[in-house]
Amino acid sequence: MSYLAKNYNRKKISFKKGKGAYLYTVNGTKYLDFVQGIAVNCLGHANPKLIKTIEDQSKKLWHVSNAFQIPEGEKLAKKLCHKTFADYVIFQNSGTEATEAAIKVARRYFYSIGKPNKNRILCVKNSFHGRTIASIFASGSKKMTEGFGPKVPGFDHFKFGDHKSLKKKINKNTAAIMVENIMGEGGIKVIPDFCLRELRKLCNKKKILLIADSVQDGIGRSGDFFAFEQSKIKPDIVPIAKGIGGGFPIGAVLMNKKVASGMTPGSHGSTFGGNPLAMAVGNTVMDIVSSRKFLNNVKKSSKYFFLNLNLIKQKYPKIIKDIRGRGLLIGIQLYKDQSNFIKKLMDNKLLTIRAAENVVRILPPLNVKKNELDQALKIINKVCRELN
Ligand SMILES: *Cc1c(COP(=O)(O)O)cnc(C)c1O
Numbered sequence: 600m601s602y603l604a605k606n607y608n609r610k611k612i613s614f615k616k617g618k619g620a621y622l623y624t625v626n627g628t629k630y631l632d633f634v635q636g637i638a639v640n641c642l643g644h645a646n647p648k649l650i651k652t653i654e655d656q657s658k659k660l661w662h663v664s665n666a667f668q669i670p671e672g673e674k675l676a677k678k679l680c681h682k683t684f685a686d687y688v689i690f691q692n693s694g695t696e697a698t699e700a701a702i703k704v705a706r707r708y709f710y711s712i713g714k715p716n717k718n719r720i721l722c723v724k725n726s727f728h729g730r731t732i733a734s735i736f737a738s739g740s741k742k743m744t745e746g747f748g749p750k751v752p753g754f755d756h757f758k759f760g761d762h763k764s765l766k767k768k769i770n771k772n773t774a775a776i777m778v779e780n781i782m783g784e785g786g787i788k789v790i791p792d793f794c795l796r797e798l799r800k801l802c803n804k805k806k807i808l809l810i811a812d813s814v815q816d817g818i819g820r821s822g823d824f825f826a827f828e829q830s831k832i833k834p835d836i837v838p839i840a841k842g843i844g845g846g847f848p849i850g851a852v853l854m855n856k857k858v859a860s861g862m863t864p865g866s867h868g869s870t871f872g873g874n875p876l877a878m879a880v881g882n883t884v885m886d887i888v889s890s891r892k893f894l895n896n897v898k899k900s901s902k903y904f905f906l907n908l909n910l911i912k913q914k915y916p917k918i919i920k921d922i923r924g925r926g927l928l929i930g931i932q933l934y935k936d937q938s939n940f941i942k943k944l945m946d947n948k949l950l951t952i953r954a955a956e957n958v959v960r961i962l963p964p965l966n967v968k969k970n971e972l973d974q975a976l977k978i979i980n981k982v983c984r985e986l987n
Pocket residue numbers: 693694695696698727728729730779783784812813814815816840841
């Protein structure tokens with residue numbers, strides 16, 4: 600029996616080791632891993648540079664309190680700010696902590712300028728911002744909040760793409776709008792560039808903040824370092840996690856100077872957040888992923904994969920309804936049953952994961968090779984043929 604609580608419906612498979620895009624089970628079967636810990640292992644498994652970083656840093660220093668200076672964290676924060684819109688960073692350990700910190704930064708800013716009633720956060724209905732008590736109520740999803748009441752106040756919701764309801768829901772107490780540029784758990788739905796630009800304009804007009812939850816679509820996943828860069832907008836606050844640690848738990852919230860002014864000493868903190876071991880890993884991931892060359896290569900892989908996926912869709916129009924996403928955050932929306940499709944891919948040694956709206960989510964490592972993409976395409980094509 601398992602002593603783990605039953606909050607997951609786990610697949611009956613476990614892995615002994617990984618290498619790049621591949622995972623090996625305890626009995627030696629090799630799988631092409633296009634889940635990568637849900638967009639976490641952006642450099643694949645057992646990346647030599649990350650191994651060396653961990654080895655070197657683990658011999659020097661793992662953890663010290665944030666009561667002291669942490670040079671590794673200073674370095675990573677500087678890199679994040681130089682590469683992006685941000686002026687300041689707070690480190691956390693996970694995505695949900697990062698989104699909560701983002702909410703705190705937004706509220707604290709209005710508090711600090713004498714507008715404490717401007718504290719409501721407007722979110723997309725059935726979005727995903729993590730699993731802590733505030734984050735689940737931010738998502739507005741019935742499934743995630745069921746049984747976890749009382750309802751956390753301070754969140755309003757609008758339907759994805761419903762501009763009228765979005766405008767109607769903004770009132771004098773709205774502090775911020777929080778969106779994912781590409782909804783990950785929500786079914787790989789992309790906010791179009793012009794909508795994001797309009798959203799930015801709307802926030803400026805109403806003097807409210809824009810939070811771009813980039814936990815899943817950030818750190819090169821979209822082909823740009825941040826997905827919102829394509830629309831040329833600048834958010835005020837950006838939570839990140841998943842990819843930035845390459846498999847080591849790191850979260851962070853990035854912010855501009857204006858909103859950072861509210862975060863005075865003692866206003867927020869974390870015991871583990873930003874410790875030297877985590878920061879050493881983050882620095883190595885950042886150095887690799889933020890380079891132009893690396894990101895161009897993500898775009899190249901993406902273009903190739905989307906092109907060929909669309910060819911499969913044309914061949915099997917009764918199976919595939921839609922191909923969506925950007926970069927290497929890819930969704931195949933099906934007419935057929937999602938779970939069965941994922942199982943069949945797995946029977947053919949390709950690992951993928953579900954998302955809402957009957958979407959199969961595909962998350963290769965960002966340094967995926969062409970022959971690995973070809974192998975996945977071949978398996979997807981085969982499963983479509985068998986189900987046709
Ligand atoms: C995964 C995710 C989170 C939560 O991250 P955790 O590390 O699981 O807490 C928050 N927001 C988005 C957009 C995510 O994809």
